[in-house]
Each structure stands twice: as C-alpha cells, then as structure tokens.
Amino acid sequence: MGEHERPVVAYLGPEASYTHQAALSTFPNKETTTLSPRTTIADVFSAVQNRSAHRGVVPFENSSNGSVVFTLDLIANLHGMHPDVLVCGEAYVAVKHCLLGHAAGIPSTQKEGEVRIDPQFTNPLAIPKSDLSRVKKLYSHPQAWGQCKAFLATYLKGVPRHDVDSTSRAAEIVAADKTGESAALSSLAAADVFGLDVLAESINDRKGNTTRFLVIRHASSPPLPSPSLSLPTPNPPTPWKSLITFTLNHTAPGSLAQCLSAFSSHGLSLTSINTRPSGVENWHYVFFVECGGRKEDGEGEGDVNRALGELGGVARTWRWLGSWESRL
Numbered sequence: 001m002g003e004h005e006r007p008v009v010a011y012l013g014p015e016a017s018y019t020h021q022a023a024l025s026t027f028p029n030k031e032t033t034t035l036s037p038r039t040t041i042a043d044v045f046s047a048v049q050n051r052s053a054h055r056g057v058v059p060f061e062n063s064s065n066g067s068v069v070f071t072l073d074l075i076a077n078l079h080g081m082h083p084d085v086l087v088c089g090e091a092y093v094a095v096k097h098c099l100l101g102h103a104a105g106i107p108s109t110q111k112e113g114e115v116r117i118d119p120q121f122t123n124p125l126a127i128p129k130s131d132l133s134r135v136k137k138l139y140s141h142p143q144a145w146g147q148c149k150a151f152l153a154t155y156l157k158g159v160p161r162h163d164v165d166s167t168s169r170a171a172e173i174v175a176a177d178k179t180g181e182s183a184a185l186s187s188l189a190a191a192d193v194f195g196l197d198v199l200a201e202s203i204n205d206r207k208g209n210t211t212r213f214l215v216i217r218h219a220s221s222p223p224l225p226s227p228s229l230s231l232p233t234p235n236p237p238t239p240w241k242s243l244i245t246f247t248l249n250h251t252a253p254g255s256l257a258q259c260l261s262a263f264s265s266h267g268l269s270l271t272s273i274n275t276r277p278s279g280v281e282n283w284h285y286v287f288f289v290e291c292g293g294r295k296e297d298g299e300g301e302g303d304v305n306r307a308l309g310e311l312g313g314v315a316r317t318w319r320w321l322g323s324w325e326s327r328l
C-alpha cells in the first residue's frame with residue numbers, strides 16, 4: 001500500500017454483517033477510510049498480515065454466547081499464518097437478531113397470550129410476523145444459533161441449520177432462494193440490503209445482547225498512523241486493556257497459579273481468561289488473559305512490562321498481543 005493511498009479496513013462481510021456495523025462505528029469517515037468486506041474471519045487476519053489492509057475488524061465475544069473461537073485461534077496464531085497481528089482497539093455492537101426470508105403473505109396465527117416465556121431468558125419471546133410453516137432450511141453464523149435458542153426451539157424446532165461465514169452471508173443466500181423455504185438469522189440492516197422480509201424481530205434470548213469486536217493491525221503499523229485510522233478518543237479517557245497468551249508445563253504443580261500471580265503481583269486485575277487447545281499435543285492449552293493496563297514501548301517500565309518479565313520466567317511460551325483503550 002502506498003503512503004498516500006486511502007487506508008483500507010478489512011471486515012467480516014458481506015455488507016450488513018454485525019462486524020460491518022462495528023467497522024462503521026469505529027471508522028465512520030467515508031472520505032478518509034475504505035471499508036473492505038472479506039469472506040471469512042481468517043481472510044481479515046490475512047489481509048492485515050500481508051498488509052493489503054491497514055486495519056481489520058473481527059468479532060471476539062458475545063455477551064450471552066461467549067467467545068468466537070475462530071478469532072481466538074487466529075489471534076493465538078495456532079497455524080503460524082498470522083505472526084504479526086496485534087490488537088489495537090475494540091468496539092461493542094448491540095445485536096438484535098431477526099428472522100429474514102420471503103414472507104408467504106399469510107399472517108402468523110400465533111397470539112401473544114399463547115406464548116410461553118421461558119424465565120431463563122430476559123427477552124420476551126418474539127411473535128413471528130408471518131407464517132413460518134414453509135421454512136425448511138435455516139442459515140446463519142454459528143454464533144447466532146446459541147443467541148436465539150428459545151425462538152428456534154419454539155417456532156423452528158428440527159428445521160436443519162446451515163452454518164455460513166456471517167449472518168449477512170446467510171441473508172445473501174436466502175435472498176437467492178425464491179422458493180421461500182430458506183430463512184436467515186441476520187440483522188435488520190441485512191433485510192434492507194438483500195431485499196428480504198422480516199419474518200420475526202428481536203429473536204435473541206437476552207435483552208442487551210451485545211458482541212465485542214476487536215480492531216487488529218500489523219505489528220509494524222504504528223497504533224495511530226494517520227488521523228483517519230485514529231480511533232476517536234473517548235471522553236473522559238478510559239482505562240487501557242492488554243491481551244496476553246501463554247502456555248504452560250501442565251505437569252508442574254502450581255504453574256498456572258504462578259503465571260496468574262505475575263499479573264496480581266504487579267497490581268493488574270484480570271478481566272477475562274480463556275483457553276483453547278494449543279495443537280501441540282492433546283490436552284495442552286493456550287491460555288488467553290486480558291488485564292488492565294498497557295505495555296509501554298521498548299524497555300518501558302510499566303506494570304504490564306514488569307508482569308510480562310515475570311511471566312517469561314514461569315510460562316513455557318508467552319506473547320503480548322496488544323494494548324488498547326477500553327470502549328466499555
């Protein structure tokens with residue numbers, strides 16, 4: 001990419017995915033930034049690694065359904081393809097799933113009073129706007145199924161589910177099937193973009209269903225290289241967060257406790273911990289921790305730098321994967 005070219009931000013597309021919404025809210029200036037859709041989360045990582053994009057936006061975790069494991073594996077660089085990708089920001093998007101399809105023109109016969117609301121979920125069960133009896137195939141991103149359990153179990157029990165790369169890709173597939181037998185769990189924005197009917201709205205189990213997205217960069221690209229890629233500064237300023245991965249010698253008693261105490265002994269609180277199979281051998285894991293604070297450049301003397309120094313003495317391997325300002 002030339003120095004004077006408009007910076008490119010790759011995101012999990014197509015248009016109208018929730019990741020697109022996260023990219024738009026983070027990089028709202030169309031004059032200075034080009035948003036570029038990619039087919040898979042791995043493609044976004046590759047675009048940042050091979051520097052065909054200055055930044056990438058990827059989903060990271062959902063408030064009701066947990067981590068996006070594809071992203072965790074790519075961040076941990078388990079397949080060795082993205083050694084230079086670091087996290088430099090985050091964004092939160094309210095996720096209200098809809099069921100999209102081709103309405104048959106027959107209104108739903110479901111009456112509000114007949115619907116049993118499962119007390120386990122906080123979002124009252126949505127009533128379909130039209131008859132769903134001809135829906136024979138469902139499409140969505142695997143994360144979405146787990147966020148809409150009550151609606152699917154009540155109205156679409158046993159209907160085969162097809163995993164696709166994003167919720168907007170699901171809408172695109174459904175738009176192409178004019179039989180009306182396909183429906184997608186997708187966004188209201190996707191209904192507009194792909195010309196679909198909203199068969200039911202707000203079908204997620206929990207009110208306030210939110211997904212957190214990460215902004216990624218190449219290690220050689222400075223955190224704030226140009227005004228168009230500077231994330232808006234939060235006012236008042238918010239705390240920093242850092243992401244670190246490490247692996248252990250699982251047979252040594254106390255090795256996980258020693259790794260974690262490297263953070264507490266420098267006054268850093270951990271806000272999340274995750275594991276994924278490391279791929280090195282069975283039952284061996286990569287640990288992901290997020291802590292407060294930022295790593296200072298070079299040989300800086302910050303608490304995160306000191307904690308990493310101590311971690312280096314107790315972990316089998318470790319990597320710092322970026323520090324960024326919290327958007328919570």
Ligand SMILES: O=C(O)C(=O)C[C@]1(C(=O)O)C=C[C@@H](O)C=C1
Pocket residue numbers: 012016017018019020059060061062068095141143144165166167168211
């Ligand atoms: O498919 C999309 O629209 C995405 O942006 C991906 C994704 C995810 O992976 O979590 C984002 C938000 C929702 O939680 C469901 C799917």
